[in-house]
Structures are given as structure tokens and as C-alpha cells.
Amino acid sequence: MSQQSASARNALAHETSPYLLQHAANPVDWYPWGEAALEKARREGKPILLSIGYSACHWCHVMAHESFEDAATAAIMNEHFVNIKVDREERPDLDRIYQIAQQMLTQRNGGWPLTMFLTHDDHLPFFGGTYFPREPRHGLPGFGEVLQRIAEFYQSEQDSIRRQNESLRQALDSMAQQTAASADSLNPQPLTLAIEQLAQNYDQQHGGIGSAPKFPHPTHIERLLRHNALEGDARARDMALQTLRSMAAGGIYDHLGGGFCRYSVDAEWNIPHFEKMLYDNGPLLALYSEAWQVSGDDQFKRTAEETAGWVLREMRAPEGGFYSSLDADSEGEEGRYYIWTPASIEAALKDDAEAERLLPLVMRHYGLDRPANFEGHWHLRVTRPLSEVAEELGLDIADARALLDRARQKLFAVREERVRPGRDDKLLTSWNALMIRGLATAGRVFERDDWIEAAATTLDCIREHLWVNGRLLATYKDGHAHLNAYLDDYAFLLDAILTLLQARWRRADLDFAAELAEVLLEHYADEQRGGFFFTADDHEQLIQRSKPLMDDSLPNGNGIAAFALQRLGHLLGEPRYLDAAHRTLLAAWPDIERLPFAHNALLLALEENLYPPQLIILRGDADQLPTWQAIAQQGYQPRRLTLTIPAAETNLPGALAAMQPQGPAVAYVCSGTQCSAPIDDAGMLRRQLHGA
Structure with missing residues (x-):
């Protein structure tokens, strides 16, 4: 469909999300989430029909073809509801909140397409589901019938809706009332228990x-x-x-x-x-x-x-x-x-x-x-x-x-x-960060400079297009970047940069990592209870400011933030980063203890909190360093962080400043805050790291 034809139909035609543009020519009077739609709902007193999906979602397409492209269904939607379409990949904040609410309301798992009905003024959901067929089948009512019943219910049952919403609001608020563990609570037991839980659920065949x-x-x-x-x-x-x-x-x-x-x-x-x-x-x-x-x-x-x-x-x-x-x-x-x-x-x-x-x-x-x-x-x-x-x-x-x-x-x-x-040709900061990390890891392991270069170019793309006025944006397409970034964007990108630095040293990347860490601490940290909120302190106010701890299809942002901050804190000798990571673990500890294998990202941080990473800083001449780097990065050593910094690099930040070049090449080997004497012999380095 062309954007020109779509513009005659609804307000999605001006969006950049491919998923939203797929619905721009629907007969449904769709709006993107924003003040225009929310104000319309308040002014007209109509409930909001919130539909959340993504462009690669098969059942989202099915529901679109069956219902959203159907003139009769669209007429019901337009008459009784303010219809808002959301790309869950651009707005994971909204998706996260309303998926949880759907599970609370229905006692069923969520999914996509997510179909939620919200009050017109406070945006609390009072009914929801996922896919609804146009005609009744598989035990599901037809979508048109659902729409008619919801519209009638909303007009006649306001008191019961408000009572239910108050209970839902209290339930959402209670999720944020985490009780942090005491300072000496952290121990390795969840690391072992997670393996036992994984083994119990493992498919042996x-x-x-x-x-x-x-x-x-x-x-x-x-x-x-x-x-x-x-x-x-x-x-x-x-x-x-x-x-x-x-x-x-x-x-x-x-x-x-x-x-x-x-x-x-x-x-x-x-x-x-x-x-x-x-x-x-x-x-x-x-x-x-x-x-x-x-x-x-x-x-x-x-x-x-x-x-x-x-x-x-x-x-x-x-x-x-x-x-x-x-x-x-x-x-x-x-x-x-x-x-x-x-x-x-x-x-x-x-x-x-x-x-x-x-x-x-x-x-x-x-x-x-x-x-x-x-x-x-x-x-x-x-x-x-x-x-x-x-x-x-x-x-x-x-x-x-x-x-x-x-x-x-x-x-x-x-x-x-x-x-x-x-x-779907939008660029998402968090997902690109995961690919930077993947390419940098594979490039280092297999000595593929082209993959490392691709990772570095992707980081440069993010800095050029999605880093604006000292803050990240979440998504970019066709020259337009928008939407405030989320916890995952900062955490995944910080982790990706530290991974890329092990494959190729660039001082600007280390400086960028420190900038990201500072934004995390300033705008996302929960100063009262520890950990990090999913949205920044200046984000749009929603019905919940969530602080997720459990992994889902992505590693959990709190876990990756704590893991990466811990590593950066050791690298730079910055106690604020180490303290933020530690407080995150304490805040999450009751959840980690209860179900360790569902909190693997946090277990990364826990492991390196209990067993600090080994840091190897190599300084020297450009023609000498590759041999030393190969020694330091030999084999699978997940708790080892190696940076290869040319002798010409000066004015290094934090603890790195003390690690000066000495002769053709030198290695500084540290664990946590303890460092060995400088090693100026490659054979000695090999023996210390790998034995005789």
C-alpha cells in the first residue's frame, strides 16, 4: 500500500514504523499512541481499543485481514472506540504494562496481537485478550460481537469497571514494592540451583x-x-x-x-x-x-x-x-x-x-x-x-x-x-546492540576483521543517528529517529561496547560507554530500592513505571545493566558503578532466590559479583600486541576482559591511567581490585594464564 493512499484513511500514515504503516489504509480510524488519541478519548468519553503487535507477527496479519480490513468491523470500532495501534518493538514500555495487565485480568498468558480495552480517562484496562477471529470459532467469540458487548458494558457498568480498575492499580503498584535483601545476602547458591532447574526442564532427547x-x-x-x-x-x-x-x-x-x-x-x-x-x-x-x-x-x-x-x-x-x-x-x-x-x-x-x-x-x-x-x-x-x-x-x-x-x-x-x-526496516537501538555484541564476539573468536568492522560501524551508526543531546533514542527509520530510549537500550549497548573493546580498541568507544553509564545512573536508577526502572525519570507517565527483573525473549535489562556496570566499574576503578550493580542484585535477590533459572541475566551479574572478572590490559607497540592479545584471549574464558591499548594512547581515564606502556609490550593482570606486577614476557603471560 502507498503512504499516499494511507494518508486519506487514518493517522498512521505519518508514522515510520513498518507495522503501523501496514495499517495506515485500514478503514479503522487508527491513531498512534500519543496525546491526540488520548485527548480524543477524554473529550468524547469513548473507551480506548488498544491493539499491540509487530510486523513479523503471523496472527497479527490474520486479525488485520479478518477484522481491521473489514468495513463492517471497522464501522463498529470507529463508532464506539478510540482506536490506538502500537508497534510493541517501538513501545516495549506499553507492551510490558498491558501484557501484565492482561494476564492479571484473564489469568491467561499474553501474546500478540494484544487486544486491550482501556478507560477513556486513566487508561486502565478493563477487558482484554489476544487474537479474536472475525467469526466465532475455536471457542472464541467473533470480534464484532466482542466489540458490541464491550461498548454496551462500558456505558452501563462504570461503577464495577472503576472498582475493578482500582484493584488492578493496587496490584500493579504492589509489583513495585520490592524489599531489598540485606547487604550480606548474596551467595552462589542460585547459580547452582539454576542449573538444577534447567536440568529438570531439559529435553534429553x-x-x-x-x-x-x-x-x-x-x-x-x-x-x-x-x-x-x-x-x-x-x-x-x-x-x-x-x-x-x-x-x-x-x-x-x-x-x-x-x-x-x-x-x-x-x-x-x-x-x-x-x-x-x-x-x-x-x-x-x-x-x-x-x-x-x-x-x-x-x-x-x-x-x-x-x-x-x-x-x-x-x-x-x-x-x-x-x-x-x-x-x-x-x-x-x-x-x-x-x-x-x-x-x-x-x-x-x-x-x-x-x-x-x-x-x-x-x-x-x-x-x-x-x-x-x-x-x-x-x-x-x-x-x-x-x-x-x-x-x-x-x-x-x-x-x-x-x-x-x-x-x-x-x-x-x-x-x-x-x-x-x-x-521490517526500522533500526532498534537495543536489538542492534545485541548484534554488535554477537559480531564482536564472533569476529574476535574467528579472527574475522570484517565482522569486527561491521560491529564498529553499527556502533557508529547508533552514535550518529540515535545519540542526540546526550541521550539515546529507541528507533530510527528513513532519516528519522524518535522515542526516548529504554533501560534495555542503554544496558545492551553498554555491554556491547565492552565486548567490542575486547576485539578492537577505540578510545571513543570507552568514553561512550562511560557516558551511557552516567545516564543510566542519573535517569533510570531507583535510588530508594536499588535497580533500574524500564523508563527514564522524564519519560511519559504511564499507569506503571515498571522495573522488570525476569528474562523474557530478551535478557533482562536490570541484569545486563548490573553486569556491564560491574565490568566498567572494575575497568575504570569507579565505585559508583560497582555500588549500583550491587544494589541491583540486592533489590532483585528475593526474585533470584525464588526462581533462579528465570533470571539468567541477573545471574551473570551475581557470578561476577562473587567472582570478579579477570582484567588483562595490554600496552605496547602495534606490531607486538596481536601476539599478546592471542595469548590473553585463547579459549573460552567468559570472566576475562582483555583490552589491547596501543602505547600511543595517553590520558586514559580512571584506573587505566596507571597502566603505562613499558618496552615493546606489557600485560597488567587484575582480578577485581587486585593487580599483579606487570608482565613483560609473552611466555610468562602464557604460563600465568594457561599453565605450562
């Missing part, structure tokens, strides 16, 4: 936590790998590696183009929900790189390379950042872009000189010799290991790998001719 629908949960995998590094726990390592192997072999992974889909609808990782999100692939890129460090398994390296290849090929914006997501649908059907038939595979490969060897290899490896697995079609996943198929076909494993790569390239070229899924 297929890997992963829980059953269908099964999500990647990068924070869980990271906890398992870090616990193995901390305690030498082989069980934790094996759970992490089996999960990563199963995901890379399953249909949740794109075997032709690289990258991971959002989740698997089954427990076996076979059939995904086909949307691809930037926020999954950044953390998974880092994890597959670290899994290769732990295991040396080339499957992890290939998966990391292909995932990085996908994001750089298909998600890169001209400004240097990364787009948000790829849709689950193309041509109106979920997964259409990705699926095959044996006949279409044969047609794609038949003209190759090696077709007689390619076809049976692809068919057996990816399961096309088995019954269709997706609505009469085949979605590629590894059903038999390549080594097994190679032996059956009398092929050397190296030849089989070369043949498979050749076939994949041909199939990928054919798929490129199809109608592509829609792409």
Missing part, C-alpha cells in the same frame, strides 16, 4: 528447555556454558552443546541462507514459526562462536559463519545498522518462501553435472525421502547426519560436504527468485 513450542532461550544456554567454565560441570556443558547442535540441525535454522527463526512449533526443532528476528540471531551468533571455543566442533563454526553471512547480506541498512526482522509470511502464506517439494529440488539440481550425486545426498540428508512435514510440503532439516549419508552413498566425508555446499548454493539461488518475506 532433542535438547532445549521445555517442550513445544520450543524457544532457543540464549540466556539459558549462556548460563550452562558459563557454569561449566566456573565449576567444570560437564552436564551443563553437554546440555548447552546438545541444544546448539539440535537447533543447528533442525528446521528452526535456515539451512540455505543461515540464521535462526523465532521458535519451533514442535519439540524436535523441525518446523519453526518462520519469522527471523535480529534479537535472537545476535546472541545466538555469540553462543555458537563460544561453543566452538569450548568444543572445537566445526558445526558450530559453520553455523556462526552462515548466521553472520545472513545478517550482513539481508539485514544491513545503508547507514550501517541492522534491520529488525523478516516476516513469517510471503504471498499471504506462512513459510511459503522456505518450503520445497522433491520435484522442485530435482528441478533446481537436475542440470548440474553432478546431479546424480547431489540429489540423493540432499534428499536423504534433509529428509525429502520422508513424508511431507509442513502442509504437504517439505521444510529442510537434517534428518540423517552427513557422515551417515556419505557412507551409504560411498562418498568421502570431505566430498560429501563439498557436494552439499554446492547443492545448497544452487537451491539458495532458486529460492532467491521467489517472493521474499516482508522486512
Whole structure:
């Protein structure tokens, strides 16, 4: 749809969010969340219909086609409600509040599309749900009927609505009344208990936590790998590696183009929900790189390379950042872009000189010799290991790998001719930060300067377009950045910068990290109880100022803020950062103790609070430092932070100022506030870090 045609219909035509623009030509008189819509509701006394979704959401599209594009349904909406459409990726503050309220009201899990009905004056929800069909089915009432009943109820039952809203307000307020633990409460027990809880929910056969629908949960995998590094726990390592192997072999992974889909609808990782999100692939890129460090398994390296290849090929914006997501649908059907038939595979490969060897290899490896697995079609996943198929076909494993790569390239070229899924081309600060961290980690592990450069360019993009007057903005598209940033934006970006600094030193990046930390402390910190609010102190006033502690599809912002501030505090010798991190842990301690495995981001901070990170500062000549850096960064050492700072760099801030160059190269090795004598011999450094 064109923006010009949309502008004749509703107020979404002037937005930049691709999701909002998808609804700009609806017959519904949609408004974005803002004073114009809220004032209209107050003036007219109409309840607000709040619809929250995102552009890659399949059921959001279904509800849009069934109801929001239907003139009769739109007429009811326009007559009785002020209709507000929200992109949950741009406004996670609103989404977080109303998802929690929906769960309180209905005692059911939330999701998208989220459909909430709010009072006209104080914006408290009095009824809600997720997807409603246009006609009654699956035990759900038709949306038109719901609208009529809600409109009548709102006019006749104001007293009961206000009583319910007062109870809801009290419940929301009580969530903020956290009681902090005493100063000596922190202990390592939650680190161990989290592993036990993960083990209890672990799928021994297929890997992963829980059953269908099964999500990647990068924070869980990271906890398992870090616990193995901390305690030498082989069980934790094996759970992490089996999960990563199963995901890379399953249909949740794109075997032709690289990258991971959002989740698997089954427990076996076979059939995904086909949307691809930037926020999954950044953390998974880092994890597959670290899994290769732990295991040396080339499957992890290939998966990391292909995932990085996908994001750089298909998600890169001209400004240097990364787009948000790829849709689950193309041509109106979920997964259409990705699926095959044996006949279409044969047609794609038949003209190759090696077709007689390619076809049976692809068919057996990816399961096309088995019954269709997706609505009469085949979605590629590894059903038999390549080594097994190679032996059956009398092929050397190296030849089989070369043949498979050749076939994949041909199939990928054919798929490129199809109608592509829609792409949400806004840049989100927090999601780009996760990809900066992923690329910087993978670039350092695999010595890929191009990936490190891409991470640095993305950080530069954020500084240029989303850092305005000393504050971050949340989203950018088509030359326009807007919306005050959230806790996640600052926390994830601070963590990403510290990761990038380990791959490539840039003084400006360290200074930027310190600026971000200062904004966190000034505008987001809860000075009374500890921890950080999701929104700044000068943010729009909503029905709740939340302080989330639990991980969801993203790592928790309080946990990452505490983790990154702790690291920066040790690095610069800044006690204010260390104190803010410690107070966050104390504020969250009752929640951490109650359910450790749901607070993995906070467990990162707890681990390094109890066992401070090892800091290695390398100073010296540019031609000497790479050798020293390779020694310091050898292997999977998650609690090690290494900065390689050229001798020419002067006037370093804080504790770094004392770490002066001495001769061709020197290493300063510190743990917490304790530092060893400078080490001026590379062999000695190797022995101290890795033993004889």
C-alpha cells in the first residue's frame, strides 16, 4: 500500500514504523499512541481499543485481514472506540504494562496481537485478550460481537469497571514494592540451583528447555556454558552443546541462507514459526562462536559463519545498522518462501553435472525421502547426519560436504527468485546492540576483521543517528529517529561496547560507554530500592513505571545493566558503578532466590559479583600486541576482559591511567581490585594464564 493512499484513511500514515504503516489504509480510524488519541478519548468519553503487535507477527496479519480490513468491523470500532495501534518493538514500555495487565485480568498468558480495552480517562484496562477471529470459532467469540458487548458494558457498568480498575492499580503498584535483601545476602547458591532447574526442564532427547513450542532461550544456554567454565560441570556443558547442535540441525535454522527463526512449533526443532528476528540471531551468533571455543566442533563454526553471512547480506541498512526482522509470511502464506517439494529440488539440481550425486545426498540428508512435514510440503532439516549419508552413498566425508555446499548454493539461488518475506526496516537501538555484541564476539573468536568492522560501524551508526543531546533514542527509520530510549537500550549497548573493546580498541568507544553509564545512573536508577526502572525519570507517565527483573525473549535489562556496570566499574576503578550493580542484585535477590533459572541475566551479574572478572590490559607497540592479545584471549574464558591499548594512547581515564606502556609490550593482570606486577614476557603471560 502507498503512504499516499494511507494518508486519506487514518493517522498512521505519518508514522515510520513498518507495522503501523501496514495499517495506515485500514478503514479503522487508527491513531498512534500519543496525546491526540488520548485527548480524543477524554473529550468524547469513548473507551480506548488498544491493539499491540509487530510486523513479523503471523496472527497479527490474520486479525488485520479478518477484522481491521473489514468495513463492517471497522464501522463498529470507529463508532464506539478510540482506536490506538502500537508497534510493541517501538513501545516495549506499553507492551510490558498491558501484557501484565492482561494476564492479571484473564489469568491467561499474553501474546500478540494484544487486544486491550482501556478507560477513556486513566487508561486502565478493563477487558482484554489476544487474537479474536472475525467469526466465532475455536471457542472464541467473533470480534464484532466482542466489540458490541464491550461498548454496551462500558456505558452501563462504570461503577464495577472503576472498582475493578482500582484493584488492578493496587496490584500493579504492589509489583513495585520490592524489599531489598540485606547487604550480606548474596551467595552462589542460585547459580547452582539454576542449573538444577534447567536440568529438570531439559529435553534429553532433542535438547532445549521445555517442550513445544520450543524457544532457543540464549540466556539459558549462556548460563550452562558459563557454569561449566566456573565449576567444570560437564552436564551443563553437554546440555548447552546438545541444544546448539539440535537447533543447528533442525528446521528452526535456515539451512540455505543461515540464521535462526523465532521458535519451533514442535519439540524436535523441525518446523519453526518462520519469522527471523535480529534479537535472537545476535546472541545466538555469540553462543555458537563460544561453543566452538569450548568444543572445537566445526558445526558450530559453520553455523556462526552462515548466521553472520545472513545478517550482513539481508539485514544491513545503508547507514550501517541492522534491520529488525523478516516476516513469517510471503504471498499471504506462512513459510511459503522456505518450503520445497522433491520435484522442485530435482528441478533446481537436475542440470548440474553432478546431479546424480547431489540429489540423493540432499534428499536423504534433509529428509525429502520422508513424508511431507509442513502442509504437504517439505521444510529442510537434517534428518540423517552427513557422515551417515556419505557412507551409504560411498562418498568421502570431505566430498560429501563439498557436494552439499554446492547443492545448497544452487537451491539458495532458486529460492532467491521467489517472493521474499516482508522486512521490517526500522533500526532498534537495543536489538542492534545485541548484534554488535554477537559480531564482536564472533569476529574476535574467528579472527574475522570484517565482522569486527561491521560491529564498529553499527556502533557508529547508533552514535550518529540515535545519540542526540546526550541521550539515546529507541528507533530510527528513513532519516528519522524518535522515542526516548529504554533501560534495555542503554544496558545492551553498554555491554556491547565492552565486548567490542575486547576485539578492537577505540578510545571513543570507552568514553561512550562511560557516558551511557552516567545516564543510566542519573535517569533510570531507583535510588530508594536499588535497580533500574524500564523508563527514564522524564519519560511519559504511564499507569506503571515498571522495573522488570525476569528474562523474557530478551535478557533482562536490570541484569545486563548490573553486569556491564560491574565490568566498567572494575575497568575504570569507579565505585559508583560497582555500588549500583550491587544494589541491583540486592533489590532483585528475593526474585533470584525464588526462581533462579528465570533470571539468567541477573545471574551473570551475581557470578561476577562473587567472582570478579579477570582484567588483562595490554600496552605496547602495534606490531607486538596481536601476539599478546592471542595469548590473553585463547579459549573460552567468559570472566576475562582483555583490552589491547596501543602505547600511543595517553590520558586514559580512571584506573587505566596507571597502566603505562613499558618496552615493546606489557600485560597488567587484575582480578577485581587486585593487580599483579606487570608482565613483560609473552611466555610468562602464557604460563600465568594457561599453565605450562
